[in-house]
Amino acid sequence: MKSTLSIILLGASLMVSAQQKTPVYLDVTKPIEQRVENALSLMTTEEKVAMCHAQSKFSSKGVARLGIPDVWSSDGSHGVSDEKLWDEWSSAQWANDSCTAFPALTALAATFNPEMASLFGKSIGEEARHREKTMLLGPGVNIYRSPLNGRNFEYMGEDPYLASRMVVPYIQGVQSCGVAACVKHFALNNQEICRGEINVNLSDRALQEIYLPAFKAAVQEGKVWSIMGAYNKFRGEHCCHNDLLLNKILKQDWKFDGVVVSDWGGVHNTDEAVNNGLDIEMGTYTNGLTTQGHFPFSSYYLADPFLKGIKSGKYEMAKLDDKARRILRMIFRTTMSANRPFGRFVSPEHSEAARKIAQEAIVLLKNEHNMLPIPVGKYKKIAVIGENASRSLVVGGGSTSLKVAYEVTPLQGIISKYGKEHVVYSMGYASGPSLYGREEASKLNADSLLNAAVELAKTADLVIFVGGLNKNYFQDCESGDRKSLSLPFGEDKLIASIEQVNKNVVVVFSSGNAITMPWLDKTPAVVQTWHLGSEAGNALVDVLSGDVNPSGKLPFSFPKKLTDIGAHAFDKLCYPGDSVNVQYKEDILVGYRWLETKKIEPLFPFGYGLSYTTFVYSKPSVDVNEVKADGTVKVSFTLTNTGKVDGAETAQLYVSKSKSVVARAAKELKAFKKTFLKAGESKTVNIEVPVSSFAYYNESKQAWEVESGSYSLLLGRSSRDIKGKVDVKVL
Structure with a gap:
C-alpha cells in the first residue's frame, strides 16, 4: 500500500510539474501567501504533522518530497551556538562552528541606543545565516523582576519601554539576513526556581503594562517571524500551550502570523498543544538542557498522537493547516526566500561591532578623585586581582554557553594596553568549574588565594579588581536563581582586605544582575561591565584608559538590600512561590517604579551612569x-x-x-x-x-x-x- 501511495503522490507531483513549469510554491516571484497555500494543497496529512514536531534536538522537518527544507534553529541571543549531536546536548565537535560572542543582552540594553541593537541584530544574523540557520532562538525580553533571577543577563532590563525600543531593531537586523528571530520566553518567565511548573498569578494591568509590551512591540513593530513559549504556567495553563496568551493575545489581538515554538521540554499535553496555539514542539521529555533519553520523536505530543486525533476526527484539520501554514510562511521568508543575502562568520566587522556595543554598554558607577581614566605610563606596577580577569565568561550559563573563535579577557586587554612589564596578576578567589545544574566548589584554598592577592596589592601602585558573577550554577545561569544579592566566592571580604593595604583601587565587575557593595564608601572607582563577549578585554581597557568615554546607563536598579525590591517586599508566595503558585503582589511597581513610589533610595538608580x-x-x-x-x-x-x-x-x-x-x-x-x-x-x-x-x-x-x-x-x-x-x- 505504501509503495502504491508513493507512486500516486509522485504522479500527482509530476502532473503539477507538467501543468506549470515551476510550481507556485517554488516560484519566488509569487507572493508568499500564494506560495504557502499552493504548498499546503500538495502536502499529505502526515507531512503536515511531521512539520509540527522535532526530528532532532535542534531541527524539525520540511517536506523533502516537495523540496521544502527542514527548519534548523540555534541557541544564542548573543552568539550562535555550536552544532550538537542529532539527539544529544553534546557538541558535535565540528571544526568550523566557533562563533563571535557578542555582549549579553543586559549590556545591549545598557547602551540605551537602538542603533547598537540594529548593529547587534544584523551582525548575529549574518553569523546565523552563514551557519544556514532558519531560526535564531533570541532575543529574550522577559522583565527583570527580581535581581536573583539566573537568566536576567539574557534579557533587557526592568523597564518595558526600554526593552520595547531595543528589541525592535534587534529583530529587524536579524531578519534582514533571512533568519527568523525568535523572541522569548512568552511570557512571565521571571524566575528559574520551579520554572517548569510554577503557576504565575498577577493582575491584568501588570500583565499588559509591564510584562507584555516588549513582546507586543516585537510582533507589531518588529514583525518578528517566531516566538518561543515559556516553561512556566500562567493562570493554570503552561505558557507553551496557553489559550489566553497564544490564541487570544498573540494571534488574535496582535495579529501575529508567525510560528510559536515551544521551549525545549515545555509541552505537556496533546489536546492543549493542538488547540491552544502551539505550532512546533521541541525537546519533549527533556528539561531544556540536561535530560536526554531515547524517546522517539514520533511519540511527541504533536506527532503520532496528533496524527491519530486528526484521522479519528478528534482534532479539526483546520488546526493542523494553521500550524503548517505558519511554518511554511517562515520557511518562505527565510531559507526559500529569493532575497536571502549571504552571511559571514567571525569577520573583522563582527569583532568591531562586538567591541563597539561593549564600549557603549560599560557603566561608570563611581569615580572619585578622577581615579579614572588611567593613562598609559601613569603607574609603574598595576596589580590585577580577581578570577574574572582571566576566566572565560562565554562558557556556561546554560543555553547561552558558546564555543567562540576567540575571547579577549580583561587581563589580556590590560596587559596589551599597559604593558606586560607593568602588570602583575593574582587570582584572589576561585569559583570552581562551570557545571550545568549543579554547584561544585573550587579545590583551591580560599585563604591562600586571598593572602597572596593582599600581599601583591601592598606593593602595587594601582589595583584593578576584576570580579562579579560568572556563568556558574546559582550565578548568571539558566536553571537556578541566585541565593543572595551579595558577591559570591568571598569577593566582598577580598575587596575589603585589599583596600586596607592600598587606597588606589578600581573595582570592575561582570554580571547580568545587581549586587550589594559593602565596600563602596572606601572604593574610589567602580565599573560595571556586564558579560561583554569576545571583545570584553579590549572594550574594558578602551574605557579604563580613556580612549572611549563611558556612556552606558543601568537598565535596572541596584537596591541597597533585597527587600527594597517589590518582588521581595512581601512573603515567599510573592517570590519564589510555594513551588505551585507565585503571586506578583507588587503588581505594576516593578524595579524603579517600586523604589520611586515607595520613596526607597537605591544603591544606584535605573538609568544611572557617569561620564568622564x-x-x-x-x-x-x-x-x-x-x-x-x-x-x-x-x-x-x-x-x-x-x-x-x-x-x-x-x-x-x-x-x-x-x-x-x-x-x-x-x-x-x-x-x-x-x-x-x-x-x-x-x-x-x-x-x-x-x-x-x-x-x-x-x-x-x-x-x-x-x-x-x-x-x-x-x-x-x-x-x-x-x-x-x-x-x-x-x-
Missing part, C-alpha cells in the same frame, strides 16, 4: 500645553557638554500623574535619546512622546485608556536625577 565629562541640561519646553489623547507632545531642551572630552549622554523622559483614578507609579519612562557631543558643544534635543503612551490598562473595560488631566514630564539623567519638569494637560 559633564553635561548641563537647559530647562525643557513643550510645543503644546494642551493636547488630545491621540496627539503627540514634543519636548525640547539644550544639552551641553561642559567638560574637556567628547562624550555621550542619554536623556530620559519620565511621565508622572499625581491625581489619577487608578494607582500609578511615581514615574514611568516614556522616551529616551542618546546624544553625542564634542567637548564644549551644545545641541538642541527634541524628544517626541505620543500621548497614547500615557495610557493605563483599564481592567474593567479590558482596554487601554488615556486619562484626561494634568501630567508632568520629567527630564532626567536617571530615574532619580531629574533636571527639569514641564506640565501638559490632556483634554
Whole structure:
C-alpha cells in the first residue's frame, strides 16, 4: 500500500510539474501567501504533522518530497551556538562552528541606543545565516523582576519601554539576513526556581503594562517571524500551550502570523498543544538542557498522537493547516526566500561591532578623585586581582554557553594596553568549574588565594579588581536563581582586605544582575561591565584608559538590600512561590517604579551612569500645553557638554500623574535619546512622546485608556536625577 501511495503522490507531483513549469510554491516571484497555500494543497496529512514536531534536538522537518527544507534553529541571543549531536546536548565537535560572542543582552540594553541593537541584530544574523540557520532562538525580553533571577543577563532590563525600543531593531537586523528571530520566553518567565511548573498569578494591568509590551512591540513593530513559549504556567495553563496568551493575545489581538515554538521540554499535553496555539514542539521529555533519553520523536505530543486525533476526527484539520501554514510562511521568508543575502562568520566587522556595543554598554558607577581614566605610563606596577580577569565568561550559563573563535579577557586587554612589564596578576578567589545544574566548589584554598592577592596589592601602585558573577550554577545561569544579592566566592571580604593595604583601587565587575557593595564608601572607582563577549578585554581597557568615554546607563536598579525590591517586599508566595503558585503582589511597581513610589533610595538608580565629562541640561519646553489623547507632545531642551572630552549622554523622559483614578507609579519612562557631543558643544534635543503612551490598562473595560488631566514630564539623567519638569494637560 505504501509503495502504491508513493507512486500516486509522485504522479500527482509530476502532473503539477507538467501543468506549470515551476510550481507556485517554488516560484519566488509569487507572493508568499500564494506560495504557502499552493504548498499546503500538495502536502499529505502526515507531512503536515511531521512539520509540527522535532526530528532532532535542534531541527524539525520540511517536506523533502516537495523540496521544502527542514527548519534548523540555534541557541544564542548573543552568539550562535555550536552544532550538537542529532539527539544529544553534546557538541558535535565540528571544526568550523566557533562563533563571535557578542555582549549579553543586559549590556545591549545598557547602551540605551537602538542603533547598537540594529548593529547587534544584523551582525548575529549574518553569523546565523552563514551557519544556514532558519531560526535564531533570541532575543529574550522577559522583565527583570527580581535581581536573583539566573537568566536576567539574557534579557533587557526592568523597564518595558526600554526593552520595547531595543528589541525592535534587534529583530529587524536579524531578519534582514533571512533568519527568523525568535523572541522569548512568552511570557512571565521571571524566575528559574520551579520554572517548569510554577503557576504565575498577577493582575491584568501588570500583565499588559509591564510584562507584555516588549513582546507586543516585537510582533507589531518588529514583525518578528517566531516566538518561543515559556516553561512556566500562567493562570493554570503552561505558557507553551496557553489559550489566553497564544490564541487570544498573540494571534488574535496582535495579529501575529508567525510560528510559536515551544521551549525545549515545555509541552505537556496533546489536546492543549493542538488547540491552544502551539505550532512546533521541541525537546519533549527533556528539561531544556540536561535530560536526554531515547524517546522517539514520533511519540511527541504533536506527532503520532496528533496524527491519530486528526484521522479519528478528534482534532479539526483546520488546526493542523494553521500550524503548517505558519511554518511554511517562515520557511518562505527565510531559507526559500529569493532575497536571502549571504552571511559571514567571525569577520573583522563582527569583532568591531562586538567591541563597539561593549564600549557603549560599560557603566561608570563611581569615580572619585578622577581615579579614572588611567593613562598609559601613569603607574609603574598595576596589580590585577580577581578570577574574572582571566576566566572565560562565554562558557556556561546554560543555553547561552558558546564555543567562540576567540575571547579577549580583561587581563589580556590590560596587559596589551599597559604593558606586560607593568602588570602583575593574582587570582584572589576561585569559583570552581562551570557545571550545568549543579554547584561544585573550587579545590583551591580560599585563604591562600586571598593572602597572596593582599600581599601583591601592598606593593602595587594601582589595583584593578576584576570580579562579579560568572556563568556558574546559582550565578548568571539558566536553571537556578541566585541565593543572595551579595558577591559570591568571598569577593566582598577580598575587596575589603585589599583596600586596607592600598587606597588606589578600581573595582570592575561582570554580571547580568545587581549586587550589594559593602565596600563602596572606601572604593574610589567602580565599573560595571556586564558579560561583554569576545571583545570584553579590549572594550574594558578602551574605557579604563580613556580612549572611549563611558556612556552606558543601568537598565535596572541596584537596591541597597533585597527587600527594597517589590518582588521581595512581601512573603515567599510573592517570590519564589510555594513551588505551585507565585503571586506578583507588587503588581505594576516593578524595579524603579517600586523604589520611586515607595520613596526607597537605591544603591544606584535605573538609568544611572557617569561620564568622564559633564553635561548641563537647559530647562525643557513643550510645543503644546494642551493636547488630545491621540496627539503627540514634543519636548525640547539644550544639552551641553561642559567638560574637556567628547562624550555621550542619554536623556530620559519620565511621565508622572499625581491625581489619577487608578494607582500609578511615581514615574514611568516614556522616551529616551542618546546624544553625542564634542567637548564644549551644545545641541538642541527634541524628544517626541505620543500621548497614547500615557495610557493605563483599564481592567474593567479590558482596554487601554488615556486619562484626561494634568501630567508632568520629567527630564532626567536617571530615574532619580531629574533636571527639569514641564506640565501638559490632556483634554
